[in-house]
Amino acid sequence: MLDIQHISKTFYPGTVNEKKAITDLSLHVEKGDFISIIGANGAGKSTLFNCIAGVFLTDSGTIMLDGEDITMVPEYIRSRKIGRIFQNPVLGTAPDMSIGENLALACGKGGWLSTVSKKEKLAFREKLASLDMCLEDRMDHPVGLLSGGQRQVIALIMSTYNPPSLLMLDEHTAALDPATSEKVLTLTQDIVAENQLTCLMITHNMQSALSLGNRTLMMDQGNIIYDVKGPEREKTTVSDLMTLFKERSGKALDNDRMLLEK
Amino acid sequence: MLLLLQTALELGLISSLTVLALFLSYSMLNVCDLSTDGCFTLGATVGAVVALSGHPYLAILAAMGAGILSGFITALLQTKMGISSLLSGIIVNTALYSVNIGIMGNASVLNMNKTETVFTKMKGLLAGSFLAGQYKLAVILLAVILVAVFLYFFLKTRLGLAIRATGNNPDMVRSSSINPAFTTIVGLCVANAFTGLSGCLMAQAQKSVNIDIGSGMVTVALASLLIGQSFFQKGRIGGKMIGVIIGSFLFRLVYTIALSFNMPAYLLKAISSVIVVIAISGPYLKQQLPNLIRKWRSGNAGRNPGKEEI
Numbered sequence: 146m147l148d149i150q151h152i153s154k155t156f157y158p159g160t161v162n163e164k165k166a167i168t169d170l171s172l173h174v175e176k177g178d179f180i181s182i183i184g185a186n187g188a189g190k191s192t193l194f195n196c197i198a199g200v201f202l203t204d205s206g207t208i209m210l211d212g213e214d215i216t217m218v219p220e221y222i223r224s225r226k227i228g229r230i231f232q233n234p235v236l237g238t239a240p241d242m243s244i245g246e247n248l249a250l251a252c253g254k255g256g257w258l259s260t261v262s263k264k265e266k267l268a269f270r271e272k273l274a275s276l277d278m279c280l281e282d283r284m285d286h287p288v289g290l291l292s293g294g295q296r297q298v299i300a301l302i303m304s305t306y307n308p309p310s311l312l313m314l315d316e317h318t319a320a321l322d323p324a325t326s327e328k329v330l331t332l333t334q335d336i337v338a339e340n341q342l343t344c345l346m347i348t349h350n351m352q353s354a355l356s357l358g359n360r361t362l363m364m365d366q367g368n369i370i371y372d373v374k375g376p377e378r379e380k381t382t383v384s385d386l387m388t389l390f391k392e393r394s395g396k397a398l399d400n401d402r403m404l405l406e407k
Numbered sequence: 408m409l410l411l412l413q414t415a416l417e418l419g420l421i422s423s424l425t426v427l428a429l430f431l432s433y434s435m436l437n438v439c440d441l442s443t444d445g446c447f448t449l450g451a452t453v454g455a456v457v458a459l460s461g462h463p464y465l466a467i468l469a470a471m472g473a474g475i476l477s478g479f480i481t482a483l484l485q486t487k488m489g490i491s492s493l494l495s496g497i498i499v500n501t502a503l504y505s506v507n508i509g510i511m512g513n514a515s516v517l518n519m520n521k522t523e524t525v526f527t528k529m530k531g532l533l534a535g536s537f538l539a540g541q542y543k544l545a546v547i548l549l550a551v552i553l554v555a556v557f558l559y560f561f562l563k564t565r566l567g568l569a570i571r572a573t574g575n576n577p578d579m580v581r582s583s584s585i586n587p588a589f590t591t592i593v594g595l596c597v598a599n600a601f602t603g604l605s606g607c608l609m610a611q612a613q614k615s616v617n618i619d620i621g622s623g624m625v626t627v628a629l630a631s632l633l634i635g636q637s638f639f640q641k642g643r644i645g646g647k648m649i650g651v652i653i654g655s656f657l658f659r660l661v662y663t664i665a666l667s668f669n670m671p672a673y674l675l676k677a678i679s680s681v682i683v684v685i686a687i688s689g690p691y692l693k694q695q696l697p698n699l700i701r702k703w704r705s706g707n708a709g710r711n712p713g714k715e716e717i
Contacts, residue, residue, distance in 0.1 A: 236582075
């Protein structure tokens, strides 16, 4: 499904600001995997996502998706197979366009010169109604008027409207309040389960890192330092993770948010 | 007075095509296309040269084609060659000056007094009917309606939505399988086709072209656009488009009235600059005003003794 072989990425090479963000990282993801990724700030989690999505090209190594070599493929072409949600709800939707228009962009059926049909509009409505958030009556409202949580839900619906081969969630609930965060997370699980999506999720919440999905990765200094799945993962607790991190990286996992949320 | 109104209507509607072009590039695509001046002149010169060679209808298509080409180059510079969008507009604008002089055969003025144009064609067509006196308006109105209807439906297509999203949230577009370079190129090509058409009609309506026909056009059109948008802030796309066309007419009307009160004609460009400044910085200053007042008051009330004012 997704096969990453020995990729590296260094920012500002040869300068005083040189930063080795990813160092010789390899990862194989099976179809249907739901992988949570944890690690301190600057561990390379988001860089890994950006490498996979093609925001920038890697310095070395190969990335294969669905048996296709996408190492040098530009971002917008990869986006046909990869859905992404970011931490900042503002990034996933066009604020001055209506909910309907945003969804029309995402559904992407028909040619460039086609318009949105009545049937499609009805489908959008049904999809929104199923969320039970009263969004279906606000199809003509600009997305910019919605709350962060609502925008994130729209972004989630948009990036999974045509189920992608790979869904990447970069702390997509971190900017939301606890109740909304819970709701978005539940919706994410439902959508992933319903479409049997392969999913990578960065999170700072150690509990959900263990409770969601079927595999957990821990990253530090641009590489994966711990990879757990199956029965072993079921036995792992949050404090195990903390101890493990200290052992393997030689320092405590001193991220405030992680500590608060454990 | 009626004559005044008619002149304003004609000029306003001709420039409204450029305003619609900026509506697409500036309001929708969020690119301030500074090649507008040169492109307007390009449409005028290309249209004039083709009309002078005896093809009045072909002149329209040629002018639009030239506009598309110019827009394509501007877009290419900013999407594929790493030049900022403002700078690419300025670069193309500068180059177009030479191109335009070249098209006119190393002259800076072309006269079309006896040339057959779309306007003389329409004059012949309407001769004898009750509309005979309004042949100019008829041509211009037809052009504006065609362009506005085209733009309206264009913005409703998936391509149009993608162009709007590119201007509204480029981050989102990049992560949603739309190539922002492609939408920018298409958007600027279409916008500049309108600008070219606008220049072509202006030249044919006044039966002459000079190299300065388009100078300051981008500011004049921007002023019209902002006037129009201030009237139709919350409407949908269609309403906004009608708003900017009316804005263009209003701008010319105020200007023509001012002229009839002996305002020197050369003030047009200064006035449009002032309007653009007011329209863009007005809302910003309004927002800042309460803070400025507060600062001023507290400054007066509680000055720290011994501290020098900077």
